[in-house]
Amino acid sequence: MPTVTIDNQVYEFENGDVLLQFCSDIGIEVPHFCYHPAMSAPANCRQCLVKIGTPARNRATGEPEMNEDGTPVINFMPKLQPSCAIAITDGMVVHTQRSDDIVEEGQVDNLELLLINHPLDCPICDQAGQCPLQNQAYKFGPEGSRFEFQKVHKPKRIQLGPHVVLDAERCINCTRCTRFTSEITETHQLSIHNRGDKNYPITAPGVEFDDPYSMNVCDLCPVGALTEDYFRFRARVWEMSKTPGISTYGSKGINVDYWVKDNEVLRITPRQNLDVNEYWMPDAARLIYTTFNEDRPAGPEMLFRDGGRGPADWRQAYDAAAFLLKGVEGSETFLLGSALATVEDNYLLMQLAEHLGAPAPQYLSHVEPGSGDDWLITDDRAPNAQGCERLGMQELDADLLKSRLASGELKVLYILQDDPVGMGVLSEADLDGVQVILHHTHTTNETLPFANVALPIAMAVETIGTYVNADGRAQRLRPAKATRHMHRPQMMEMGLSRLDRQGTPFDRWHDESNKIDCQPGWAAIPEIAERLGRKMRWDGPASIMDELAQTDAFAGATHKAMGFTGVPLEDVGEAV
Amino acid sequence: MASSSPEPLYVPGEEPARHFGPDDLVWTAEEQQTIDGWVAQYPTADGAVMKVLWLAQEKFAWLPAEVIEFVADTLDLPRAKVFGVATFYTQYYKQEMGKWVLDVCTCFSCQLCGGYDILHYLEDQLGIKKGETTQDGMFSIQEVECLGACGSAPMLQVTNGPYVHNLTPAKCDTLLANLREGKLPGFESVTLPQDEAELDGNRRSDAEVIEQYVTPPVSATIE
Numbered sequence: 001m002p003t004v005t006i007d008n009q010v011y012e013f014e015n016g017d018v019l020l021q022f023c024s025d026i027g028i029e030v031p032h033f034c035y036h037p038a039m040s041a042p043a044n045c046r047q048c049l050v051k052i053g054t055p056a057r058n059r060a061t062g063e064p065e066m067n068e069d070g071t072p073v074i075n076f077m078p079k080l081q082p083s084c085a086i087a088i089t090d091g092m093v094v095h096t097q098r099s100d101d102i103v104e105e106g107q108v109d110n111l112e113l114l115l116i117n118h119p120l121d122c123p124i125c126d127q128a129g130q131c132p133l134q135n136q137a138y139k140f141g142p143e144g145s146r147f148e149f150q151k152v153h154k155p156k157r158i159q160l161g162p163h164v165v166l167d168a169e170r171c172i173n174c175t176r177c178t179r180f181t182s183e184i185t186e187t188h189q190l191s192i193h194n195r196g197d198k199n200y201p202i203t204a205p206g207v208e209f210d211d212p213y214s215m216n217v218c219d220l221c222p223v224g225a226l227t228e229d230y231f232r233f234r235a236r237v238w239e240m241s242k243t244p245g246i247s248t249y250g251s252k253g254i255n256v257d258y259w260v261k262d263n264e265v266l267r268i269t270p271r272q273n274l275d276v277n278e279y280w281m282p283d284a285a286r287l288i289y290t291t292f293n294e295d296r297p298a299g300p301e302m303l304f305r306d307g308g309r310g311p312a313d314w315r316q317a318y319d320a321a322a323f324l325l326k327g328v329e330g331s332e333t334f335l336l337g338s339a340l341a342t343v344e345d346n347y348l349l350m351q352l353a354e355h356l357g358a359p360a361p362q363y364l365s366h367v368e369p370g371s372g373d374d375w376l377i378t379d380d381r382a383p384n385a386q387g388c389e390r391l392g393m394q395e396l397d398a399d400l401l402k403s404r405l406a407s408g409e410l411k412v413l414y415i416l417q418d419d420p421v422g423m424g425v426l427s428e429a430d431l432d433g434v435q436v437i438l439h440h441t442h443t444t445n446e447t448l449p450f451a452n453v454a455l456p457i458a459m460a461v462e463t464i465g466t467y468v469n470a471d472g473r474a475q476r477l478r479p480a481k482a483t484r485h486m487h488r489p490q491m492m493e494m495g496l497s498r499l500d501r502q503g504t505p506f507d508r509w510h511d512e513s514n515k516i517d518c519q520p521g522w523a524a525i526p527e528i529a530e531r532l533g534r535k536m537r538w539d540g541p542a543s544i545m546d547e548l549a550q551t552d553a554f555a556g557a558t559h560k561a562m563g564f565t566g567v568p569l570e571d572v573g574e575a576v
Numbered sequence: 577m578a579s580s581s582p583e584p585l586y587v588p589g590e591e592p593a594r595h596f597g598p599d600d601l602v603w604t605a606e607e608q609q610t611i612d613g614w615v616a617q618y619p620t621a622d623g624a625v626m627k628v629l630w631l632a633q634e635k636f637a638w639l640p641a642e643v644i645e646f647v648a649d650t651l652d653l654p655r656a657k658v659f660g661v662a663t664f665y666t667q668y669y670k671q672e673m674g675k676w677v678l679d680v681c682t683c684f685s686c687q688l689c690g691g692y693d694i695l696h697y698l699e700d701q702l703g704i705k706k707g708e709t710t711q712d713g714m715f716s717i718q719e720v721e722c723l724g725a726c727g728s729a730p731m732l733q734v735t736n737g738p739y740v741h742n743l744t745p746a747k748c749d750t751l752l753a754n755l756r757e758g759k760l761p762g763f764e765s766v767t768l769p770q771d772e773a774e775l776d777g778n779r780r781s782d783a784e785v786i787e788q789y790v791t792p793p794v795s796a797t798i799e
Contacts, residue, residue: 156581160588169581181656188654193585195664196721204648204655205641208589 002090007099019083019094020048030096031107031136033114033222034174035084038279039183042085045114045174047136049080049106051095080106097140104140111141117152117197118223119169127224129237133172152197160190160202161209163229163283164218168200171225177201177217184280187211200225212377215283219269228267230287235261243480243495244271244564246467248340248460249285250372251380253469255565256281258292258461258480260495263514265292265461265481273565276473282377292481295442297456299484299517314455314485314519314527321437321453322531324412328435330357332411334401337363337393339382340441341417341457342465342477344541345521346384346391347548349416352525355534362396363388364418364425378470383460387468390553390569398425405430415439415447416521417457422446439521456518463520464489464541466557468569474557475566484517489540585663585670592641595672600636601646607631611650621651625661629668638669666720667736674709674716676755679733682719685726694730694743695719701752714756728766741766 001012004019006028013022021037023030034045053076056065065073074093080103083094097104115137122128154168178190178201189209193202203209218228240259247254247268254277259267268289270281300317303309312320325333335353337346346363353361366382404410405426414437420426422445431450439457440448448454460467461480468474479490486494499507522544526536538544541559548554549561557567586592603611610631614624628647629639636643639662648658662668666679678698682691695717699705702715709716725731728741738761740751751761 153581155584158584158588168584178656182654188656191654191656191660193660193663199664202584202586202656203588204659205586205592205644206590207655 002088004088004090004092004094006094007096013088017088019050019052019086019088021084022088023083023096028096028098029139030083031111031140032084033132033136033172034176036176036179036220036279039176039179041082042175042179043082045172046082046110047107047114048083049103049110050083050097051100051103052077052081052083052086053093054089055091055093107140108142111137112146114172115141115145116147117169118172119151121170124233125170125224126227126232127170127221131224132222154198154200158202159229160226161211161214163215163287164209165227165229165232166200166202167225167227168202169225170223171200172223173199173201174222175201176220176222177226180217180220181211184216185211185213189214190217212282212284212373213280215286216270216280219279228286230289231267234266235259238498240266241480241495241497241500243461243478245461245477245480246383246469246475247281247285248383249282249288249381250376250378251383251385251470252277252376252378253383253467253471253473253475253566254281254285254376255475256285258495260461260481261497262511263481263516265289271564275565275568276469276471276475277376280376284377291442292459292461293514295444296516297440297443297454297518300456301448301451301454303452312453317453317455318524318527318531321414321455321528324435324437324452325356325414325528325532328411331359332409333358333414334404334410334412335361335414336396336416336418336420337361337388337391338415338417339363339366339380339385339388341439341521342384342460342463342541343387343391343468343474343548343554344465344544345416345457345463345525346388346393347544348522348525348529348536348538349414350391350393351536352414352529352532352534355529355532361393361416363393364396364420364423366423380470383469384467386470386472387466387474390468390472390572392553396425402426402430405434408433410434412437415451417441419445419447421450439524441518455524456516457524458483458516458518458520462490462516462518463522464493464559465520465522466541466545466559466562469566472569472571473566474554474562474569476559476562476564482515483519484515485519485523487520487523487540489542490520586641594642595640596636596642601642603650607635615651621653622657625651625653625658626665629658629662633668638672640670640672666718671707672709673735674713675735676714677716677718677735679718679720679723679736680706681721681723681725681729681731681733683722683726685722686729686731689729690743691730694732694745694748697745697748698732698752701748715752725766734760738763739766740764 003010004013020030020032020035030048032048035041053074056073056075058065067073095103097107122134156167156169158166160166178192181190182188189203189211190201192199215228218226240261242257242259245256245258247256255271255273257269257271258265268286270277270279272279300312300314302312302317302320333356335349335358337349349361367380369379372379412435417439436451437453438447438451439455441457441459460477462483465477466474478493480495522541529536545559549556549558552572555570561567611628614627615621618624632643632647633639644659644662645655648655680695682695698717702710704710706717706719723733725739730743731739731741733739740761741764
């Protein structure tokens with residue numbers, strides 16, 4: 001294999017490797033702003049400068065020239081080169097800032113140049129704390145500023161589109177945003193306007209930056225020039241915990257980070273997974289962050305014997321649910337699974353159905369034909385339909401269910417995390433005379449008024465579990481925010497903020513507010529099953545998946561194996 | 577001294593004011609043929625964008641939003657891209673300009689030789705600031721970057737046309753007086769010292785020299 005010498009150490013590389021990416025991959029940090037692995041490299045920030053040399057060859061014979069001691073003669077390029085635009089060649093010798101003072105000085109000077117007109121508003125900038133310019137200025141930059149003059153002023157607070165705000169003064173013109181719109185989404189909405197020290201990215205006259213993926217430019221922006229409108233001035237990044245999770249938006253299984261402060265999800269950003277969403281996510285998948293905070297239930301509710309409806313405690317609610325199920329034949333109950341719930345919860349529901357002798361649970365499809373874009377927005381609005389299919393669940397036959405309800409054949413309907421009334425599948429008349437047990441996530445659930453027992457269930461940001469995306473990839477959910485009742489597995493996997501890790505008992509950062517009184521399905525369903533005489537043997541979602549991973553449909557998909565990027569599942573029929 | 581942040585030229589999403597109607601925004605058959613010729617010269621239509629913008633500016637006198645869009649649509653290019661090109665060059669006028677546009681260079685060499693003095697002198701004489709146009713629509717002043725005549729700094733360019741070299745306040749006064757009478761300055765040849773003899777002091781064959789810039793003797797300069 002061809003070799004390259006970086007900082008006096010020899011590495012093997014593959015032809016076509018780009019120097020900057022190669023350095024990153026082997027753990028050598030070279031500062032950079034404009035380079036992004038998914039896009040072209042214009043080399044216009046000039047921050048990744050390194051010294052590059054190639055072995056000298058005799059012009060006449062083509063033979064490599066050797067020094068007297070037998071080492072090859074290296075011809076260094078007269079000036080520093082941007083490593084993002086250099087394809088490595090065999091025998092190349094590279095000096096980075098780690099081994100060469102000239103490179104180090106060059107990078108310092110370049111950063112000083114970039115910082116000349118950059119405002120010193122880090123204390124009020126949303127990017128502070130996650131800012132490549134800030135971080136790299138600390139690591140590789142000059143000690144202070146020598147610039148004693150008025151900085152150039154550019155437009156601030158420009159609403160580029162519905163979701164993105166531009167602060168042109170902070171822009172260092174790396175052109176990542178304009179390349180994103182021209183190379184990734186191909187809407188060509190952004191372009192660098194003006195020249196010299198007055199340039200910044202903006203749309204054409206009269207055009208709004210309404211790309212459905214517009215907020216990705218805020219993640220790409222290496223400074224605070226482009227920020228998400230919904231998140232501006234909401235929280236400092238170091239006050240939040242960042243937990244890796246899976247988006248509940250659509251069946252693509254977009255890998256995300258959930259940013260939480262005071263038990264509220266404040267922000268959702270994409271997490272790199274080259275097999276699923278690469279680095280991107282649609283705007284709509286970020287804006288659903290409110291669904292995790294708003295209209296959440298305040299504990300279980302039930303219909304009491306005197307006909308009154310009101311809050312119950314969990315034990316009462318479990319007892320009531322078990323009582324309803326115990327009072328009827330298995331064939332008189334129907335359990336509705338959910339494409340919104342995890343594989344684990346649906347599996348437990350199937351076990352419960354089996355114990356009751358009820359017909360196999362089915363799930364409600366959330367497919368809205370034509371609403372997808374063949375990329376990250378899918379027609380299916382639910383994240384786990386594939387997981388239900390793989391468990392052997394079938395799509396709900398609504399007409400059959402309606403006729404069975406109408407004939408009085410069904411007495412109890414058990415609904416896991418879904419809203420058949422709100423979806424228009426069932427109506428008030430259908431549920432007349434039927435006892436409904438409902439695991440709901442929101443008070444806006446339109447089936448809730450008909451529920452005899454309502455048990456709030458934890459959402460994807462509060463539970464542990466598995467979603468299988470439309471392409472058959474099993475991916476893990478981790479608890480990002482605390483609920484009123486924390487079980488040990490959740491405690492173990494909670495994302496931590498900087499204060500959680502570094503805070504002292506004297507810092508008052510703990511906040512008990514906004515904790516939702518809900519239970520994960522894998523905690524609630526066994527409680528009911530136990531009251532019906534079935535002791536469920538799993539001690540948490542991880543052990544459920546350990547068992548499912550033995551089956552063909554979920555082969556190998558243990559929590560451990562799924563890690564942060566998931567496990568692609570074999571394409572099998574629908575069977576466990 | 578803190579100044580408030582400037583506004584962008586066009587607010588995103590806000591419909592820009594229109595100056596030309598759809599009836600104006602058409603190429604003649606002749607112009608279209610020229611454009612097609614330019615497009616054919618390059619691998620992609622991007623290459624022709626500057627020439628077509630120039631043609632549009634000659635036709636419409638300046639480049640408001642609708643003309644930039646018209647050019648983009650002619651070449652089937654993204655509007656933002658053409659807008660980016662049009663705003664990069666000060667030679668493309670994004671605002672309605674006066675009859676004479678004075679592009680005063682304040683880049684390094686001119687700045688060192690008093691480019692800002694000339695700029696401010698002209699501003700005082702005309703009673704306008706850079707980027708503005710006089711009430712009578714006669715003069716506009718722009719501050720521009722290097723025009724490539726550092727040897728005869730400070731200098732300015734009149735309406736994308738002749739250069740005026742080695743400016744002094746007196747020379748500015750003459751220039752303004754001549755322009756008011758509609759007289760453009762003639763071509764002033766500034767050759768490189770080594771070319772003076774060879775080209776007979778004129779590096780252009782299409783213009784007559786009105787004044788010949790003579791390089792001072794080396795010894796005199798050193799002293």
